[in-house]
Amino acid sequence: MSNKPLISARDLSVHFNLRGGLFTPKLVLKAVEAINLDIPKGSFFGLVGESGSGKTTLGRAFLKANHISRGSVHYADGEVEYDLQDMPKSDLTEYRKRAQLIFQDPYAALSPRMTVRDIIAEPLEVMGITKTREETDERVREIADRCRLNLEHLRRFPHAFSGGQRQRISIARALVSSPRFVVADESVAALDVSIQADILNLLKSLQKELGLTYLFISHDLSVVAHICDHVAVMYLGRLVETAPTRELFSAPRHPYTKALLSAIPSLDPDNAGNTQKLEGEIPSPTNPPPGCKFHTRCPFAIDICKREEPKLETSGKEHDVACHRWKELADEPARAVGKKPVNKKSKNRTKA
Numbered sequence: 001m002s003n004k005p006l007i008s009a010r011d012l013s014v015h016f017n018l019r020g021g022l023f024t025p026k027l028v029l030k031a032v033e034a035i036n037l038d039i040p041k042g043s044f045f046g047l048v049g050e051s052g053s054g055k056t057t058l059g060r061a062f063l064k065a066n067h068i069s070r071g072s073v074h075y076a077d078g079e080v081e082y083d084l085q086d087m088p089k090s091d092l093t094e095y096r097k098r099a100q101l102i103f104q105d106p107y108a109a110l111s112p113r114m115t116v117r118d119i120i121a122e123p124l125e126v127m128g129i130t131k132t133r134e135e136t137d138e139r140v141r142e143i144a145d146r147c148r149l150n151l152e153h154l155r156r157f158p159h160a161f162s163g164g165q166r167q168r169i170s171i172a173r174a175l176v177s178s179p180r181f182v183v184a185d186e187s188v189a190a191l192d193v194s195i196q197a198d199i200l201n202l203l204k205s206l207q208k209e210l211g212l213t214y215l216f217i218s219h220d221l222s223v224v225a226h227i228c229d230h231v232a233v234m235y236l237g238r239l240v241e242t243a244p245t246r247e248l249f250s251a252p253r254h255p256y257t258k259a260l261l262s263a264i265p266s267l268d269p270d271n272a273g274n275t276q277k278l279e280g281e282i283p284s285p286t287n288p289p290p291g292c293k294f295h296t297r298c299p300f301a302i303d304i305c306k307r308e309e310p311k312l313e314t315s316g317k318e319h320d321v322a323c324h325r326w327k328e329l330a331d332e333p334a335r336a337v338g339k340k341p342v343n344k345k346s347k348n349r350t351k352a
């Protein structure tokens with residue numbers, strides 16, 4: 001893995017206008033807000049958070065599948081560079097060859113009317129990558145083989161396959177254009193646990209063979225711990241913590257990250273029942289609370305949290321956190337967060 005970022009986002013925001021006209025008030029959904037993030041080349045970068053935290057919207061913005069309302073996204077791979085925020089349409093096809101998506105649901109992602117060969121070949125034909133049928137067939141066979149698909153499967157239709165095999169077909173389709181950057185959006189969430197391991201191992205070995213960089217979007221932290229080398233945690237469209245995986249799992253700083261980690265089931269009887277339930281729902285992105293967006297659910301919230309939004313600041317090597325109180329809370333064990341709300345009159349409290 002290189003330290004150079006393949007994708008860099010600066011102050012990236014994605015907003016959607018839900019309504020607004022002559023007689024109706026404007027309603028803006030702020031799905032992603034002021035994201036600063038570098039995805040190192042060759043990394044398996046995890047993006048975690050609850051449903052509604054903006055993970056998918058951020059991933060789609062990196063693919064230029066969503067508009068960018070503010071800020072910038074820069075892609076740099078050797079000589080090839082793109083600025084996604086003002087990319088001309090003529091560059092979009094070229095960028096799509098380099099940045100691809102693996103869908104969550106392998107049942108919905110594949111057309112039931114097309115053979116596996118045609119499904120995998122479609123991007124080659126649409127993007128004009130191959131010129132002749134022989135060339136297309138050769139490339140399809142090559143990527144099918146890499147994705148551990150039997151060549152005789154190419155003549156069949158998707159209904160003949162299990163979930164795991166279908167996901168291999170989806171992966172082959174995403175990789176047939178030889179991308180460098182792949183967004184895997186909950187790509188194993190719809191699969192049985194035994195099949196999940198198989199697909200994760202396939203993604204990992206394809207990363208080595210093809211030099212891929214992944215953005216792995218997931219709500220399953222145990223999967224992320226197993227496969228990712230970096231993790232970013234999102235809450236209500238903002239990044240609240242980023243760190244190398246080992247660092248984040250051993251020394252989480254943000255109360256939200258600690259709550260997510262405490263929800264991972266444990267086989268250790270000492271930890272049984274020692275989990276923090278996240279109270280309440282994630283607020284609406286059309287009407288986010290002021291200050292820290294997590295303050296409505298955070299057991300450690302104090303006055304400043306309700307007024308001022310914390311910035312993502314460095315708390316160690318490559319470890320960034322957005323919390324006014326991360327230093328005071330550093331020693332709070334992950335599995336006890338929320339169990340002992342800090343006394344508001346505590347001397348250790350940050351001055352509001």
Ligand code: SF4
Pocket residue numbers: 254255256292293294295296298299300301302305310322323324325326
């Ligand atoms: Fe909790 Fe305040 Fe930190 Fe937000 S800034 S996570 S409300 S302690």
